[in-house]
Amino acid sequence: MFRSSIPARRRSQRGVARPALAVVVLLLALAGVFVHAWWQRIHRDASLPPSPVASGAAGSGVRPADALAPDALLRAARVDVAAQHLLAPVGDNAFERYLVLRAQPSSRGIADDALRELFPYAADQVAATIRDGHVDEAKRELDLLARADPANYTLTLLRNQLAAQEAQLAATAAAPATTPRPAAAVSLPQREPSASPMAVAPLPETRPPASPVPPPAARTMPSPKPVALVAAAPAPRVTPPVLLRRVEPYYPQAARRARRQGWVELAFTVLPDGRVDAVRVLQAEPGSMFDLAATTAVRRWTFKPATRDGRPIAMDLHQRLDFRL
The missing domain is CATH 1.20.58 (Methane Monooxygenase Hydroxylase; Chain G, domain 1)
Structure with missing residues (x-):
């Protein structure tokens, strides 16, 4: 009775193990399929060339x-x-x-x-x-x-x-480029030398009769002419430009955040119509942090122009702008 129960127990254990083994085999197969697909995707992405936008931005x-x-x-x-x-x-x-x-x-x-x-x-x-x-x-x-x-x-x-x-x-592009032509050199005709030199007969020597030599006449010097005195022209009267409209420069945000202060010294030209032109930085501290703010503000200034004898003229000026918090 005891011997017959052992084979039955073994048969029941084998019946339980077979479904579990099938599940394990199925999981291994699915894992293999997933790994294969992942491996193929990696190789496919690696073989593709980089996009132009990405390569351009990186370059x-x-x-x-x-x-x-x-x-x-x-x-x-x-x-x-x-x-x-x-x-x-x-x-x-x-x-x-x-x-x-x-x-x-x-x-x-x-x-x-x-x-x-x-x-x-x-x-x-x-x-x-x-x-x-x-x-x-x-x-x-x-x-x-x-x-x-x-x-x-x-x-x-x-x-x-x-x-x-x-x-x-x-x-300017349509205007023909004209360059002055050099003048042709004019050569003067040369005189040809004669074939043989001409013989000149000697003149007979004659002596004039001795006569008394009159004394030289006295020379009279002309009287000097009076010199006209010319009064010197008065120096032209020049008036400097007068500022009519001043635009204050903005304070750069980076300098404000860093609590930086400084100054910029500028040179510029006031035109005859009162506008500002040719703004340039002479010196600045610190570096170029305030250059843009200073030059942009000065370009928007307007002046009453300088004059010479009442006529408007251009004049160069210097100006220092301080940036303080």
Whole structure:
């Protein structure tokens, strides 16, 4: 009786082990399929070439304006303002970043305030680009200004300046290049020497009769003419320029956050119409931190021009601007 129960128990154990073994085999098969698919996907991704956008961004080291999160985009825009990158380089400037931020509801107010504050300084940069003859770059920068504030009247003035510059460049390119022709050298005819020298017969020697030599006549010197005295012309009367409108420079945000103070010494020319031109930095401390703010503000000043004998003239001036918190 006892012997017959052992085979029955073994048969029941084998009956329980067979389903468990089948489950284990099924799990191993599924794991193998998953590992195979994962391995194929890794090799397929590794064989694909990198996308042009990613490779271009990695190669240039410049992240596009819309490739950053809002907080990082705002920090990058402030860095651009401190570095005077308001409109350039392409894709890495303050205006493009603030325009992207303005499209997001959470940062629209900050972006609007920044664009409104920076617009006049960016407009001055566009005017300088036009004066330098960089027409294509000026068009791109004008497009950024139009996206920021399409109704601003400054855009009309800048477009007129750009059209005048294009017309001047076209006229210069169409003018024929004329160079004065050198005058032909004129050679004088040379006299040919005679074949043989002419013989000259000697004259007979004659002596004049001796006669008394009269004394020389006395020479009379003319009396000196009176010299007319000419009065010296009076020196021209020059009056210096008089400042009529002064625009205070903005304080760079990076300098304000760092509690930095400094100064900039500028030289510029007051034109006969009272506008300011040729603004240049002579000295600055510290470095170039305040250069953009100082030069942009002085370009917007207006003067009563200097005069010479009542006629307006251009005159160079120096000005030091202090930045204090």
